[in-house]
Amino acid sequence: MYNEEDIIEGRDIDVDDTAxxxxxxxxxxxxxxxxxxxxLSQINEPLEIGPFSVNQLQQFDEKIEISKREAQEEGNGExxxxxxxIELDTYNNILTNICEKYQLDxxxxxxxxxxxxxxxxxxxxxxxxxxxxxxFFAYIMENRKEYxxxxxxxxxxxxxxxLMPKKMFKxxxxxxxxxxxxxxxxxxxxxxxxxxxxxxxIIETDSDISIIANSFKRLLNDGEISKSGNTLFAEFMAxxxxxxxxxxNILNTVSDKLLDRLKSDNYDPYGKTLMNDGGDVDNGNE
Numbered sequence: 001m002y003n004e005e006d007i008i009e010g011r012d013i014d015v016d017d018t019a020x021x022x023x024x025x026x027x028x029x030x031x032x033x034x035x036x037x038x039x040l041s042q043i044n045e046p047l048e049i050g051p052f053s054v055n056q057l058q059q060f061d062e063k064i065e066i067s068k069r070e071a072q073e074e075g076n077g078e079x080x081x082x083x084x085x086i087e088l089d090t091y092n093n094i095l096t097n098i099c100e101k102y103q104l105d106x107x108x109x110x111x112x113x114x115x116x117x118x119x120x121x122x123x124x125x126x127x128x129x130x131x132x133x134x135x136f137f138a139y140i141m142e143n144r145k146e147y148x149x150x151x152x153x154x155x156x157x158x159x160x161x162x163l164m165p166k167k168m169f170k171x172x173x174x175x176x177x178x179x180x181x182x183x184x185x186x187x188x189x190x191x192x193x194x195x196x197x198x199x200x201x202i203i204e205t206d207s208d209i210s211i212i213a214n215s216f217k218r219l220l221n222d223g224e225i226s227k228s229g230n231t232l233f234a235e236f237m238a239x240x241x242x243x244x245x246x247x248x249n250i251l252n253t254v255s256d257k258l259l260d261r262l263k264s265d266n267y268d269p270y271g272k273t274l275m276n277d278g279g280d281v282d283n284g285n286e
Contacts, residue, residue, distance in 0.1 A: 046128035
């Protein structure tokens, strides 16, 4: 007779649906304990998730829907009830773990528990790394002029300020940002940025993650979610403080985006093309 442990451990079995009891058949279709372990691993280590990582919650959803559909087609009410309970328990577990980790308090979510859990999972887990990348990019671009001034002051003291190859830019100020991005990002990570401001940086990037950030912000503003303890910004920066390897990897992505943007001759950090007194385009590299 087959048992759930055989299936969870991936041992070879010869499946005869009629021979499987409800729990074992469910395990064959979805292996709920395996998904639980994989999902919790992603919640606990969101920086490990890259652009090609598998969304374990999405995979769980696909598997559970298959089990429920098969149960309906077979008229197997017992299996359908069991699959539905597995789904409910898994979502409860995910929601509890995310809320405990990030100190979130929720209003009654029974009516939309599944949608809320997916939103929080995409924000705090699958989107964690992307949010950091988008924030650094947006913050540096917004404060580009400040880094220009910093470069000018440093150049007065030391003419050998670290730069990227000058041929990439008309002058050295933008080159200074890229050459010193690690120091700049480290300083940024130690700032105190309120939740609304942090979310706005993400929302204004107009990236895929901005939609998720906007939905999360709306829940905060409507009082359906409240956060205690650390700010969102502190939560996202904290894992980077002791993991220089993650920070460097993230900044490689940010640097590529900045390079594309800063090399644009007509780019203006204030959102419009500037003209100098002579009528020529002034792209902020003066």
